[in-house]
Amino acid sequence: MLDWSYLRTGHLGVRIGGRLVTKSVDQRWKTAPLDCWRKCKELSVNHYKDVAAARQRGRLLISGGAASCETLPAGLGDYVFFSGEPYGASVSYDTPFSEACVEASEAHGFARDLCAYMRNYWGSMFLDRYLLGGPFPKPNFFLTAHECDSHAKWYQVAAEHLGVPYFAIEWPLAGYGEKREARIEYVTGQMLDAIDWMEKVTGREYDDEKFVEALDYECEGLSYFARVLTLNQAIPAPLDMKALLTLYAPAALIKHTRESRDFYKMLCEEVQYRVDNHIASVATERFRVWHDNVPPWFFLHLLRILEQYGVACVSSFYLFAFAGFVQDQGGNCVPAPTPKSLGLRFKHREDAVRFYAQWLIDRPGFDMYSWAGRKTAHLLKQMERWHAGAMIMHLNRGCEGLGQYQLELRSAMLAAGIPVLAYEGNMADKRELDERQVVDRVEAFMESLGLKKLES
Numbered sequence: 490m491l492d493w494s495y496l497r498t499g500h501l502g503v504r505i506g507g508r509l510v511t512k513s514v515d516q517r518w519k520t521a522p523l524d525c526w527r528k529c530k531e532l533s534v535n536h537y538k539d540v541a542a543a544r545q546r547g548r549l550l551i552s553g554g555a556a557s558c559e560t561l562p563a564g565l566g567d568y569v570f571f572s573g574e575p576y577g578a579s580v581s582y583d584t585p586f587s588e589a590c591v592e593a594s595e596a597h598g599f600a601r602d603l604c605a606y607m608r609n610y611w612g613s614m615f616l617d618r619y620l621l622g623g624p625f626p627k628p629n630f631f632l633t634a635h636e637c638d639s640h641a642k643w644y645q646v647a648a649e650h651l652g653v654p655y656f657a658i659e660w661p662l663a664g665y666g667e668k669r670e671a672r673i674e675y676v677t678g679q680m681l682d683a684i685d686w687m688e689k690v691t692g693r694e695y696d697d698e699k700f701v702e703a704l705d706y707e708c709e710g711l712s713y714f715a716r717v718l719t720l721n722q723a724i725p726a727p728l729d730m731k732a733l734l735t736l737y738a739p740a741a742l743i744k745h746t747r748e749s750r751d752f753y754k755m756l757c758e759e760v761q762y763r764v765d766n767h768i769a770s771v772a773t774e775r776f777r778v779w780h781d782n783v784p785p786w787f788f789l790h791l792l793r794i795l796e797q798y799g800v801a802c803v804s805s806f807y808l809f810a811f812a813g814f815v816q817d818q819g820g821n822c823v824p825a826p827t828p829k830s831l832g833l834r835f836k837h838r839e840d841a842v843r844f845y846a847q848w849l850i851d852r853p854g855f856d857m858y859s860w861a862g863r864k865t866a867h868l869l870k871q872m873e874r875w876h877a878g879a880m881i882m883h884l885n886r887g888c889e890g891l892g893q894y895q896l897e898l899r900s901a902m903l904a905a906g907i908p909v910l911a912y913e914g915n916m917a918d919k920r921e922l923d924e925r926q927v928v929d930r931v932e933a934f935m936e937s938l939g940l941k942k943l944e945s
């Protein structure tokens with residue numbers, strides 16, 4: 490580890506292993522940009538271009554939820570999966586377009602308090618306008634999992650409007666590990682039914698080997714991403730939440746591909762290097778916070794305000810939904826074992842599909858939609874492991890599921906001696922958030938923690 494004590498003013502740099510790391514007067518830690526950042530951006534942009542051009546190029550275009558069973562269609566051959574939630578979040582960046590989309594949804598009779606991602610997606614569809622230009626991409630069919638009160642109806646409405654087939658897999662919610670075998674069998678049966686249905690609506694024969702290959706890519710890639718999130722326990726944190734909200738995109742968009750697996754392997758290796766060499770994302774880090782719920786995508790500058798006080802926002806459980814985690818016997822989230830690490834060789838379709846159902850069922854988090862106590866206990870444990878001393882809580886009107894029990898969670902955090910800042914808003918509808926008020930609340934909260942704004 491280099492000695493930076495001789496640095497007094499200004500910004501100076503030194504190369505470690507070919508990487509330029511810098512330090513300034515207010516900095517406590519070395520810092521450097523991510524080498525793989527551009528690759529992540531490239532994968533995301535190329536994906537949305539693929540969505541627009543898929544059917545013209547003879548590829549299947551399938552749409553549905555981003556945290557369900559996007560890898561299942563891999564046995565049909567080459568396809569592009571158009572995930573609804575990331576698209577709804579992307580639309581929110583373009584404020585005028587987003588406002589037109591949510592207003593179009595409301596003009597069709599849908600309430601303002603429904604999922605904001607869904608309303609952006611629907612509005613784009615109703616207007617027949619795609620974020621990248623041109624008409625809204627019409628899928629060959631919809632495949633999704635009914636994980637919350639929005640998801641199944643989301644794509645049912647879209648299927649009826651566009652006149653294309655639709656299949657929803659019902660997701661059984663229960664406490665983590667409860668009725669596990671019954672739930673796995675229930676989802677496995679529905680997935681096998683979905684395969685038969687997909688063969689009928691496409692006229693294609695399902696290739697089990699192609700599915701197993703894609704399943705390996707998903708499991709390996711998401712397990713790498715879980716390791717990345719776990720590495721963020723290090724002090725200083727090698728990544729901040731704003732960066733992670735970009736880096737999770739391949740896991741939400743193209744998790745079934747070799748490119749996604751290779752990217753997360755590369756990211757994991759780079760983040761491990763940052764941990765080993767004490768390279769921070771927030772070079773002035775002196776305090777850490779956790780963020781609850783989805784942040785407002787159009788106002789991620791909120792996270793940069795924290796950095797002005799030397800605060801690193803190290804994670805949010807929202808990110809965990811897109812990584813390959815399981816819980817160990819102590820209830821800690823740990824990277825999930827992959828089929829290859831377990832030495833599994835699937836001889837029959839049913840075996841591979843059952844493993845996929847198990848992989849999804851064993852992800853932590855679904856029980857938090859229904860049990861306040863479980864969510865509180867889990868987040869207290871996660872905040873301790875990630876060394877977060879306070880919580881910033883987005884009372885998000887744009888997601889009914891993640892918004893449940895937040896005030897109960899706030900009370901439990903305060904009872905445990907953890908400071909909490911709650912701010913009201915919406916993850917993807919800018920009309921619901923007062924930016925100036927949020928900034929004032931954040932700055933007052935920083936002052937209440939004894940943190941002063943650092944010099945520029």
